[in-house]
Amino acid sequence: MKQLGKLFLTMLKIGLFTFGGGYAMLALLENEFVAKKKWVDGEEFLDMVAIAESTPGPIAINAATYIGYRLAGFWGSLAATVGVCIPSFVIIFVISLFFDAFLALAPVANAFRGIQVCVIYLILSAGLKMFRGIKKTPFNLAVFFGTVGVMVAVSVFAVGFSAVWCVLLCGALGVMIYLIGLLRRRKGEGK
Numbered sequence: 386m387k388q389l390g391k392l393f394l395t396m397l398k399i400g401l402f403t404f405g406g407g408y409a410m411l412a413l414l415e416n417e418f419v420a421k422k423k424w425v426d427g428e429e430f431l432d433m434v435a436i437a438e439s440t441p442g443p444i445a446i447n448a449a450t451y452i453g454y455r456l457a458g459f460w461g462s463l464a465a466t467v468g469v470c471i472p473s474f475v476i477i478f479v480i481s482l483f484f485d486a487f488l489a490l491a492p493v494a495n496a497f498r499g500i501q502v503c504v505i506y507l508i509l510s511a512g513l514k515m516f517r518g519i520k521k522t523p524f525n526l527a528v529f530f531g532t533v534g535v536m537v538a539v540s541v542f543a544v545g546f547s548a549v550w551c552v553l554l555c556g557a558l559g560v561m562i563y564l565i566g567l568l569r570r571r572k573g574e575g576k
Contacts, residue, residue: 388457389464395422396449396468403445409504410445411511424452427518434515439552445469524562528555 395417403410411434418424418433425433437447446466453465480487487493519525532551539546 389460392453392456392461393464393468396453396465397471399445399449400469400472403507408444408511409507410448412507412514414445414448415511415514418452424456431515431518439556524558528558 419430433451437444449465449469450462453462
């Protein structure tokens with residue numbers, strides 16, 4: 386029961402104090418899960434991010450569910466998921482009640498501009514930490530720099546392109562490279 390409470394409060398804190406969506410949360414998630422609480426190591430954190438990113442739903446909720454399940458089974462996943470969702474739900478509900486009046490306030494508009502800068506920094510920081518943690522194989526480097534190049538080009542030229550296509554293409558390339566390596570090993574064993 387103590388573990389469930391700890392999971393719930395940790396996820397509640399993460400949900401309450403992060404802005405900008407799942408990618409912006411990655412730096413805080415890594416700090417909490419890997420550095421502070423040591424619930425997972427760096428390699429498992431990267432695997433968790435890959436799983437959370439490739440499954441349907443927000444990355445923060447998927448990550449919370451994964452960590453909760455890993456530490457305390459079904460009830461842990463439930464506690465972690467509810468904990469990370471409550472702050473967003475409450476904040477959006479309150480904002481929806483006063484949305485038009487809320488956006489008209491100059492301090493709120495300025496706060497959102499400041500939050501945008503912070504979100505960019507958090508996403509960049511999480512990306513760089515993840516880049517440092519991957520093996521620097523030619524394939525990994527090509528996928529990383531190719532994806533960054535595509536996303537920058539899409540942003541600069543204002544092309545409507547979903548990041549989901551990058552994820553699917555990179556996943557297909559990874560499977561293809563794995564199968565080619567497997568075929569080469571089998572041919573090498575047959576000689």
